[in-house]
Amino acid sequence: MLELVGGALWAMLPAYVPNNAAVLAGGGRPIDGGRELGGRRLLGDGKTWRGTAVGTAVGVALAMLLNYVTPATEGVLGIVLPTFPPLAALGLALGAMLGDIGASFLKRRSGRERGASFPGLDQLDFVVGALLLALLLAPDWTLETFSLARVAVVLVVTPLLHVVTNVIAYAIGVKNEPW
Template sequence: METVGTVVWALWAMLPAYVPNNAAVLAGGGRPIDGGRVWGDSRLLGDGKTWRGTAAGTLAGTALALLLNALSPGVSAAVGYALPTFPLLAGLGLALGAMLGDIGASFLKRRSGRERGAAFPGLDQLDFVVGALACAFVAAPSWFGETFTLPVLVVVLVATPVLHVVTNAVAYLLGLKNEPW
């Protein structure tokens, strides 16, 4: 597969992991997951990680995977090669994993004294990728192996931080997010 094909494949395969964080921003609010608990000097996770945002993000990413399955034959025919499809467990793993990665990052931010909304360059851009890939690997190992070959993983690790910076800057400019990261 040529380079463009690898990039399109990688982005298609990661779409169910890209949408959850943005859906959580739109739907978030209500009860924080940590229930207000404190560990040491800081909140366990903070008010930015809510049950509603996490559920909405997971559902949105999983639903997108199913939608992509429906679109895959038509788009594959148009581009001239087969694009990935998502077994339910793969879509769920990517979506839930993206949310868990982001939650894990908030845990680390609080432990390192960063308040809610503080930036943690590097972690902010890759937390959800690592979470999504790890969960998808556990939930659907053979699908993971077929979908995320080494070149695809390289594209994901390079392209995702770029996309993350751009989408968050747009969300900030639209007034949807409090910080541009």
């Protein structure tokens, strides 16, 4: 059980951190440049080039750090953990950012403003983006690393982690809403 849950969470770490890093580094030019579609912003001010770049870079850097500490961590935990080829790391990190950007687009189309809650989409948008781009860029690694059981763990645990990290970010003042 530890190998299943631990391996699933370890494999997703490069996708879990980019959006948090983007919030901390945010600001700058919005990706949509203020453009609208149907009287609503395409994405909104919360999706910036700087946040996307920093979030992606932090996710890739974390994957490389995890590669470095994997042998020692495996020794401590007594389980086998995945390592990250560069394209898999990029797919997970950039895919997480693109999934979140796609969710912002859908939120604007549904009439929701920046920061508005969209249950389900808010918790899993980045997971879908990360897994899809990783599958596109590193298909063999993704299929080997993300068994159906690991995907199931990710789909169950991620919404819980999402709620906890957002409440913490709200409490320390880096998010305006606790969701």
